[in-house]
Amino acid sequence: MRILAYDYKFEAITTPMTNLKNMGTHDSLGLTITICTSMLRQHQESTVFHEIIESVNWQLGLGLSEQKILALEVGIYNTLHNAGVDLDPLMKELDRQSGRKE
Numbered sequence: 001m002r003i004l005a006y007d008y009k010f011e012a013i014t015t016p017m018t019n020l021k022n023m024g025t026h027d028s029l030g031l032t033i034t035i036c037t038s039m040l041r042q043h044q045e046s047t048v049f050h051e052i053i054e055s056v057n058w059q060l061g062l063g064l065s066e067q068k069i070l071a072l073e074v075g076i077y078n079t080l081h082n083a084g085v086d087l088d089p090l091m092k093e094l095d096r097q098s099g100r101k102e
């Protein structure tokens, strides 16, 4: 997925990383976004948003705190979700890796 200037790879994992709360990570050196796909679909989508915001924050040097990134994630994701916006194209790569059927 292209996010501003960089092409990121998505990586699906089935168990959360070290910290149980860590359901997704953004690696700016390896240009990889890792998402735990064993959680509910909505949580996966919201976590993808979180990591996109992390990427923009890093690339543009916005200096947003984790708390502000979380607020943006929830605000933007919930708005799109409640409006019924189809986010499947955003999840395509993760779905392929986790074997989710269309």
Ligand SMILES: [Zn+2]
Residues within 6 Å of the ligand: 050, 054, 066, 069
């Ligand atoms: Zn974060």
